[in-house]
Amino acid sequence: MKFRIFVAVAISATFAFGTAFAQQPIVIKFSHVVALDTPKGKGAEQFKKLAEERGKGRVKVEVYPNSQLYKDGEEMEALQLGSVQMLAPSVAKFGPLGVREFEVFDLPYIFDSYSDLHKVTEGAVGKMLFAKLESKGITGLAYWDNGFKDFSANKALKVPADVKGLKLRIQSSNVLEAEIRALGGIPQKMAFSEVYQGLQNGVVDGTENPPSNFYTQKMHEVQKYLTMTDHGVIEYAVIVNKKFWDGLPPDVRSALESAMKDATKYANDIAKKENEDALEGVKKSGKTQIITLSPEEKAAWKKALLTVHKEQESRIGKDVIQAVYKDTGFKP
Numbered sequence: 001m002k003f004r005i006f007v008a009v010a011i012s013a014t015f016a017f018g019t020a021f022a023q024q025p026i027v028i029k030f031s032h033v034v035a036l037d038t039p040k041g042k043g044a045e046q047f048k049k050l051a052e053e054r055g056k057g058r059v060k061v062e063v064y065p066n067s068q069l070y071k072d073g074e075e076m077e078a079l080q081l082g083s084v085q086m087l088a089p090s091v092a093k094f095g096p097l098g099v100r101e102f103e104v105f106d107l108p109y110i111f112d113s114y115s116d117l118h119k120v121t122e123g124a125v126g127k128m129l130f131a132k133l134e135s136k137g138i139t140g141l142a143y144w145d146n147g148f149k150d151f152s153a154n155k156a157l158k159v160p161a162d163v164k165g166l167k168l169r170i171q172s173s174n175v176l177e178a179e180i181r182a183l184g185g186i187p188q189k190m191a192f193s194e195v196y197q198g199l200q201n202g203v204v205d206g207t208e209n210p211p212s213n214f215y216t217q218k219m220h221e222v223q224k225y226l227t228m229t230d231h232g233v234i235e236y237a238v239i240v241n242k243k244f245w246d247g248l249p250p251d252v253r254s255a256l257e258s259a260m261k262d263a264t265k266y267a268n269d270i271a272k273k274e275n276e277d278a279l280e281g282v283k284k285s286g287k288t289q290i291i292t293l294s295p296e297e298k299a300a301w302k303k304a305l306l307t308v309h310k311e312q313e314s315r316i317g318k319d320v321i322q323a324v325y326k327d328t329g330f331k332p
């Protein structure tokens with residue numbers, strides 16, 4: 001009798017363990033550095049929602065916003081080591097990984113509109129750039145938009161010469177470094193999570209970002225002026241650990257692909273409005289004065305910055321730059 005009870009208990013324990021084990025969802029840790037209330041923050045939440053719905057209980061997406069888990073300079077390695085499965089860094093942050101061609105997106109004034117940008121991200125250049133990630137153990141899934149960057153400082157930046165001698169925070173891109181030097185400023189590479197403090201304590205005098213990042217990181221509290229230069233873009237590459245992605249059961253992977261496709265549409269559809277709303281928020285705060293530029297004033301910024309295109313040919317590759325010019329119709 002005792003033996004039969006023992007066998008029954010053992011069988012049901014094994015069954016329960018097996019079932020519990022079989023039901024363990026696949027966890028995707030998705031780390032990023034911006035606030036929830038931004039195009040990328042909202043895009044990540046939308047992906048989580050769709051992936052969990054379409055994964056039918058087999059997938060759990062844990063989103064870690066605001067550099068909670070990893071900050072710039074740490075997150076790429078964490079992805080390669082498999083400590084996180086998904087990231088969406090700005091394309092200005094791929095240089096340290098050895099894929100310098102992504103810095104083509106950082107060339108000043110190379111994009112006039114979101115539609116120009118999409119011609120590149122959805123075309124051959126976008127694909128070519130993703131192919132370069134494979135040898136780094138990374139798979140590119142999608143490009144997500146944020147918006148056009150503006151310069152900020154505690155000094156009014158009306159003409160390019162106003163930047164002279166100012167320390168401006170930039171992302172880890174050599175093209176952005178050249179951009180600040182072209183204006184006579186002093187570029188300072190700094191992790192996004194440290195920018196507010198850097199501005200507050202004067203380690204840097206100013207920075208460049210789209211309104212959505214400027215507002216949600218409360219930079220308006222520590223910057224007196226924001227100049228609508230629209231001189232560049234913040235664009236993201238949503239990337240995954242290749243080994244993790246390739247090892248997924250095919251049906252789970254296709255559910256995730258479909259979730260990513262729809263989350264990408266969502267994120268890119270809201271990006272422009274999110275930035276407009278953020279700019280309104282900055283205006284309403286009354287803390288930062290917005291400087292708008294006349295077409296002539298904007299042309300002066302463009303003239304001062306376009307030298308960077310030629311200068312950075314050897315870093316990015318002339319062929320890559322030419323391919324982007326061709327897609328967007330840009331004439332240097």
Ligand code: LMR
Pocket residue numbers: 033034089090146171191192208209213234
């Ligand atoms: C920055 O570091 O300025 C931005 O790229 C942050 C982000 O991810 O938008």
